[in-house]
Amino acid sequence: MAGRNLNQTALHIPDGYLSPATCAALYAGAAPFWYVSLQRMKRAFNTQMVPLLSVFAAFSFIIMMFNLPLPGGTTGHAVGVGIATIVLGPWASILGISIALIIQAVFFGDGGITAIGANCFNMAVIGSLATYAIYRVLAGRASITSARRVIAAGVAGYVAINLAALAAAIEFGIQPLLYHDASGAPLYAPYPLRIAIPAMMIGHLTIAGLAEMVVSAGVVAYLQRSEPALLKRTAPGAAESSAAVGSLRHLWFALAALLILTPLGILATGSAWGEAPLAQAPRGLRALSSFWTAPMPRYAPPFLKSPAFGYLLSAMTGTGLILLVVLLTGWLTRGRAGSRGLTK
Template sequence: MHIPDGFLDPWVAGAFWLGSGVAIGLAVRRAQSELGDERTPLLGVIAAGIFAAQMLNWPIPGGTSAHFVGGAFAGVLLGPSLGILAMTAVVTIQALVFGDGGIVALGANLFSMAVVDVLVGYALFRAFRGVHETGAAFVAGWAAITVSALVVGVGVGLSSAFAYELGTTVSVMGVGHAVLGLVEGAITACVYGYVSSARPDLVLGRREDDMLASEVGS
């Protein structure tokens, strides 16, 4: 999932940097109003856990690889703004310290894993949590990594510097991560289930729902 340098044409890398910069800037601005939220102390803990999990990679055909991303998990527990910031820290440290992903391609990696993954996962969880919370976490984890992989496939496929064309990169990344995304969805659902049982006060929207139910009951 991490794109190395040399795989993206300059204009593609620049477009990703622009998109990432705008999204992260908005996340920072919104996060300033959430600093007193109970989930704020979790940002470092969740970022550290995702960082460790991302170090495990599995190669897939076409010169790419797959691994647990965790963007959906961050979005589900932290919300979109704090989730984007947590994933931004993870992806940036991996690139600068461990060389996992290129510096020029960092904008693309941030866009796919810190922006798209978080926002898609958060949106799907919010959409389906009323039906079944754990099931919604699974769908969020699976779909988010699949969409993120498609974004990577489009980026490298549009670049003449990469050896494969758009049709190949999108299909390989999409199909490969749709299958491996089942693991991501399962991990997301399991960890979410544990947190929601152990610390329901930290679950996004749970406290507001409980307060509303209490007010209706009284």
């Protein structure tokens, strides 16, 4: 399937992974956001809403097909929700990304038809709102062309995709708890939360998250050079000059807060689902590593088998990756001035 090889991650949930009740609940969860977005769009754009949404959804669809070179030599695909939100605002992004996802599901078989509600809820609703909140907080009042906006866009896209993945992981993870047949065999996604969450997050903390970061930061950097007016919608009160040196320091503080919160967030999610985080999460990771490195554990040093180490490793990976993202974005933006000749 043309679309099938586009999204190697399970962020586009296919049919059969979620029970009909879960699907219905997520349709119901997405519906009020669709409704509010439609009302807001009608008010903000009037008769221009129909062509704007259509062309923008088509753009998002095409962006999802871009094969993006990522740091580390791999390539990946972005959802485009970061840049959609930054240019059009969260409401238009919710609708635009949803429309692109619906066409992907129905026409190209990418993502299930029963899971449209779930996919829209995770990627369009959570993705857009998370991008918007993080971008607004991190970008602050920085001028339209400031490097801080590029970093804010990259981080916002990265975190938004990871939150969407977390939501999908939770949806997967509650399936075996709720639905199994008489023999105890899971009827839908078979992995419990303690496996589903780390399995989903590792792929998204690395490839999918980085892809979204590259597109969000890169397109913002491009628009700063060639069409800064397109960045104004989500930058109210942006400073006129790009002088604000102090603004970058604020950014680092905001980022530090984010870094500290990330592992806490993972812990909090664990306990929210009724599991004592430190005792249970490692068991999931241990189970996970047993099928990833199946033949290996025998020869591995004993501390690798320690459950606490497994959890620490995953938390460190996440935090480290965020730090990496920040450094890379900064480095990307620094290199930007030199490339002007090539991109114009």
